[in-house]
Amino acid sequence: MEITVSEADAYHELRGNADWQYFGTDAEKLAGLYRASDYIRAHYRVQDTDEAAALVREATIRLAPSIDNLSALRDAAGIKTKKEQLDTLSEETTYFDSISAADPFPDITALLSPVTLPVSSGKGISIIRLVR
Numbered sequence: 001m002e003i004t005v006s007e008a009d010a011y012h013e014l015r016g017n018a019d020w021q022y023f024g025t026d027a028e029k030l031a032g033l034y035r036a037s038d039y040i041r042a043h044y045r046v047q048d049t050d051e052a053a054a055l056v057r058e059a060t061i062r063l064a065p066s067i068d069n070l071s072a073l074r075d076a077a078g079i080k081t082k083k084e085q086l087d088t089l090s091e092e093t094t095y096f097d098s099i100s101a102a103d104p105f106p107d108i109t110a111l112l113s114p115v116t117l118p119v120s121s122g123k124g125i126s127i128i129r130l131v132r
Contacts, residue, residue, distance in 0.1 A: 035064070
C-alpha cells in the first residue's frame with residue numbers, strides 16, 4: 001500500500017495537526033509512514049477487505065507523527081521494567097510487567113477494531129497423539 005507524503009500532508013492539514021507539519025522533510029515523513037505501516041502490520045491482524053485497507057491506510061497516516069514516541073508512550077501507559085543483576089556477573093536481565101495489557105496507541109486500536117481478526121492467546125491446551 002503506497003501512501004504519498006502529499007496525501008498524508010492533506011490529511012493532517014485538514015485536521016490541524018501541527019506535529020506533522022514540523023515532522024521534517026518529505027523523506028523523513030515518508031520514513032515515518034513506513035515505520036507506522038511496519039508497526040501496524042506487526043501488531044494488528046486485519047481482514048482482507050476494501051474497508052480494512054481504507055482503515056489501515058488512515059491508521060498509518062494517523063500514526064506516523066507519533067510512531068517515534070513509542071517508548072515514551074509505553075512509559076506513560078504504565079509499563080514498568082524490572083532489572084536484575086547477578087552477583088558474580090555484570091549481566092542485567094530486564095523483565096516487563098503487563099506489556100500486553102498496555103496499548104500505546106488506543107486510538108489506532110479503536111480505529112482498526114471493526115476489521116481486526118481475533119488472535120489466539122496461546123493459552124489453550126494442545127493435545128498431540130503420537131503414533132509409532
